[in-house]
Amino acid sequence: MGKLSRKFYSRKTGIVAQELLGKALVHKTAEGIILAKIVETEAYLGQEDPGSHAYRGITQRNRIMFGPAGKAYIYLVYGNHYCFNVVTEKDGAAGAVLIRALEPKEGIQLMKKNRRIDGPLTRLTNGPGKLTQALGITGSMNGVDLTGNKLFIMSQSSSPEKGRHSRDFSIISTGRIGIKKGTNLPYRYYIEGSRFVSQTIPIRK
């Protein structure tokens, strides 16, 4: 129901990455509200993780990863796409969860407009670069506090009787995608059976 607190984010990155699955990412823009369910995440740790930006210590780009949890770490990849991450761990310790794929729920027309496409819903936000474009997230929002009221994540209890800590899906864990180092670590998580996870979907008639 409620917006996730800093306490939620200030934990081990792997735990946060798994618990973010099924939650709703919300962006309140001037043009309207966009809401989408998180279906795929990846955990990036600190010094001990060769696949992480934080592996070699603090730089101009990754400094947000070392700060307090609950902030947005947004960076440009390959010169032209933005990736959206949620900062985790205690202040001073590096860690972030990359949001890799979403299931569009509200503001779908606006997302299509932002993406400048009108294809199937499964291809609107099924990749880290695609979802930032769909939600209107850019590098200028790097460091934004996710406990604020413009960009945040909330739990959506679809069945209140089952309690807040229940899950109506299974989590699959695999190696991370798009990196060369640390691919053996099982830090990618996604909702089993979701048609919205990032992957090349065969074109069918």
Next chain:
DNA sequence: AATCAGATTTCCT
């Protein structure tokens, strides 16, 4: 369906 070049910033060997 599979492969590949191009876009183009930040950081490293």
Next chain:
DNA sequence: GGAAATCTGATTA
């Protein structure tokens, strides 16, 4: 100089 937490459109078959 060259790789990198990506995506698109063209080409090949």
